[in-house]
Amino acid sequence: MTPSEGARAGTGRELEMLDSLLALGGLVLLRDSVEWEGRSLLKALVKKSALCGEQVHILGCEVSEEEFREGFDSDINNRLVYHDFFRDPLNWSKTEEAFPGGPLGALRAMCKRTDPVPVTIALDSLSWLLLRLPCTTLCQALHAVSHQDSCPGDSSSVGKVSVLGLLHEELHGPGPVGALSSLAQTEVTLGGTTGQASAHILCRRPRQRPTDQTQWFSILPDFSLDLQEGLSVESQPYSDPHIPPVDPTTHLTFNLHLSKKEREARDSLILPFQFSSEKQQALLRPRPGQATSHIFYEPDAYDDLDQEDPDDDLDI
Amino acid sequence: MARRPGTGYLGVVVRRGSTRGLDWRLGPAESGLLGHLAYSQRLTVRSRTERNWLGPSPSWAPQADLFSPRSSHSGGKLTLLCDAKTDGSFLVHHFLSFYLKANCKVCFVALIQSFSHYSIVGQKLGVSLTMARERGQLVFLEGLKSAVDVVFQAQKEPHPLQFLREANAGNLKPLFEFVREALKPIDSGEARWTYPVLLVDDLSVLLSLGMGAVAVLDFIHYCRATVCWELKGNMVVLVHDSGDAEDEENDILLNGLSHQSHLILRAEGLATGFCRDVHGQLRILWRRPSQPTVHRDQSFTYQYKIQDKSVSFFAKGMSPAVL
Numbered sequence: 001m002t003p004s005e006g007a008r009a010g011t012g013r014e015l016e017m018l019d020s021l022l023a024l025g026g027l028v029l030l031r032d033s034v035e036w037e038g039r040s041l042l043k044a045l046v047k048k049s050a051l052c053g054e055q056v057h058i059l060g061c062e063v064s065e066e067e068f069r070e071g072f073d074s075d076i077n078n079r080l081v082y083h084d085f086f087r088d089p090l091n092w093s094k095t096e097e098a099f100p101g102g103p104l105g106a107l108r109a110m111c112k113r114t115d116p117v118p119v120t121i122a123l124d125s126l127s128w129l130l131l132r133l134p135c136t137t138l139c140q141a142l143h144a145v146s147h148q149d150s151c152p153g154d155s156s157s158v159g160k161v162s163v164l165g166l167l168h169e170e171l172h173g174p175g176p177v178g179a180l181s182s183l184a185q186t187e188v189t190l191g192g193t194t195g196q197a198s199a200h201i202l203c204r205r206p207r208q209r210p211t212d213q214t215q216w217f218s219i220l221p222d223f224s225l226d227l228q229e230g231l232s233v234e235s236q237p238y239s240d241p242h243i244p245p246v247d248p249t250t251h252l253t254f255n256l257h258l259s260k261k262e263r264e265a266r267d268s269l270i271l272p273f274q275f276s277s278e279k280q281q282a283l284l285r286p287r288p289g290q291a292t293s294h295i296f297y298e299p300d301a302y303d304d305l306d307q308e309d310p311d312d313d314l315d316i
Numbered sequence: 317m318a319r320r321p322g323t324g325y326l327g328v329v330v331r332r333g334s335t336r337g338l339d340w341r342l343g344p345a346e347s348g349l350l351g352h353l354a355y356s357q358r359l360t361v362r363s364r365t366e367r368n369w370l371g372p373s374p375s376w377a378p379q380a381d382l383f384s385p386r387s388s389h390s391g392g393k394l395t396l397l398c399d400a401k402t403d404g405s406f407l408v409h410h411f412l413s414f415y416l417k418a419n420c421k422v423c424f425v426a427l428i429q430s431f432s433h434y435s436i437v438g439q440k441l442g443v444s445l446t447m448a449r450e451r452g453q454l455v456f457l458e459g460l461k462s463a464v465d466v467v468f469q470a471q472k473e474p475h476p477l478q479f480l481r482e483a484n485a486g487n488l489k490p491l492f493e494f495v496r497e498a499l500k501p502i503d504s505g506e507a508r509w510t511y512p513v514l515l516v517d518d519l520s521v522l523l524s525l526g527m528g529a530v531a532v533l534d535f536i537h538y539c540r541a542t543v544c545w546e547l548k549g550n551m552v553v554l555v556h557d558s559g560d561a562e563d564e565e566n567d568i569l570l571n572g573l574s575h576q577s578h579l580i581l582r583a584e585g586l587a588t589g590f591c592r593d594v595h596g597q598l599r600i601l602w603r604r605p606s607q608p609t610v611h612r613d614q615s616f617t618y619q620y621k622i623q624d625k626s627v628s629f630f631a632k633g634m635s636p637a638v639l
Binding site: 034035037062064066067086087088089090092127131132168170171 | 541580601603
């Protein structure tokens with residue numbers, strides 16, 4: 001059994017979660033916090049991509065290469081292309097060993113690839129880049145990398161690109177986080193209660209409504225995923241079978257429905273301020289009731305009936 | 317608000333509420349709760365009392381994988397000390413004396429207090445900083461004295477605190493070079509010291525001196541790359557938590573370091589205010605930044621009282637003064 005077949009032979013639900021995160025392509029944002037770290041989920045996704053035969057590039061800025069590769073067996077480690085920006089990211093040692101242009105240069109270089117193999121790029125971490133690069137530059141680079149496969153001209157030549165970005169939520173304000181989350185096709189927010197981790201997954205499929213679900217999981221030491229039935233798998237509440245559902249529309253003091261006659265009467269009603277031709281004729285015709293009301297007015301001595309000069313102050 | 321500890325302490329007395337009669341009084345600071353934590357950092361310090369303490373009680377027995385000296389990740393650890401509404405410097409004094417007794421090469425970047433302050437406290441803890449400095453075990457950067465030198469005297473070569481002179485100091489590279497120079501292994505053939513250790517007290521003052529949070533994070537990044545990864549040593553840094561003071565730069569620094577640390581010790585004042593018998597509480601959070609943990613309950617909280625030469629820890633509500 002080849003490793004890719006072995007990967008698919010896992011439990012259906014386990015594959016569902018990782019598959020759904022990787023299937024869409026584009027930018028997958030993993031938002032973690034101090035209590036709920038996300039690097040192990042990132043490594044689980046990297047392992048899954050590697051087993052599916054994709055080309056995996058890793059931009060390592062926060063942890064050393066040994067620490068990142070720890071826990072993967074040699075089969076997977078051979079498939080990972082690791083770009084090490086941990087040892088000397090800012091070129092303080094002046095040896096020019098690092099990739100010229102730093103992590104951003106490496107990211108932009110990945111925009112220029114032309115082979116049809118699907119590629120997964122893991123950014124460890126996006127927070128590191130966001131703290132040191134302007135947000136707009138980073139967003140433009142991410143957009144260029146993750147949307148290579150959606151260019152109308154070369155969609156056949158370039159394979160699907162997935163960019164996995166690890167973002168530490170507490171380090172950034174709502175502006176940059178919002179910008180990145182608007183770029184992302186999938187957003188996974190890690191959380192949980194004592195003893196149980198959960199991932200809140202928000203998927204934005206093109207031309208469809210965004211879907212969200214919460215999945216309880218734990219990651220095993222070999223970076224495979226173990227899904228659990230947690231407190232709530234979907235966000236819908238379920239009704240308690242012991243209490244019969246009550247119809248709130250009974251015993252109302254007002255009418256919720258109209259009968260046919262009432263509906264016709266309502267439709268044929270002319271609104272009071274709608275100006276129709278009948279209304280116009282009715283206004284132009286002298287009304288028969290007009291003669292019944294008179295106003296009797298006795299002008300006072302000082303009353304001026306001159307309409308042109310009512311205040312009597314023009315000295316003409 | 318806890319009483320400012322003007323004195324240090326010698327050992328650690330651990331008192332468990334359920335076994336109050338058994339007072340596991342331990343000897344030097346190798347053992348005890350904090351030594352227990354340092355044991356997790358792969359130092360092979362052994363003592364008879366330590367083995368007793370890591371003994372049979374299941375509620376206090378550490379998980380074997382966390383405290384195994386042969387941890388799968390063979391690298392150093394970063395311990396983050398932070399304090400909120402109280403003074404966490406007792407932890408710094410503890411770790412300084414602990415590592416000196418464990419025969420490690422220590423580089424101490426002391427920006428807050430003078431050498432004599434740490435020396436006096438160290439004497440109560442059983443170490444002599446003067447002798448350690450003379451024999452080359454301790455490299456001490458006294459921030460207060462060096463700052464005066466840097467500002468008022470022209471320096472020929474870049475001084476570790478060079479950023480104080482420059483109006484637009486972008487980075488802490490000279491300070492990093494100082495640390496790297498101090499801890500680099502001497503090629504004399506014999507291994508005199510066990511592991512290199514970097515201690516910083518504290519990082520929040522660098523923010524007050526004008527460095528940005530990202531510059532300080534870069535400095536710690538490079539220190540981690542050199543001390544923890546290359547030299548397999550440990551790092552202990554202290555950061556103050558501003559709490560309600562809404563200091564964004566400090567929050568970025570604290571959260572950024574929390575994500576990189578393996579162990580976070582947080583000394584907090586009591587929520588109810590000052591108490592004569594309980595000076596604060598200590599929250600301990602173990603993290604493994606890239607290993608999946610099976611159980612997430614890696615956090616403990618103890619309350620403590622600082623005495624003249626010791627710190628006693630007890631479970632919440634179990635202070636002998638209230639029982």
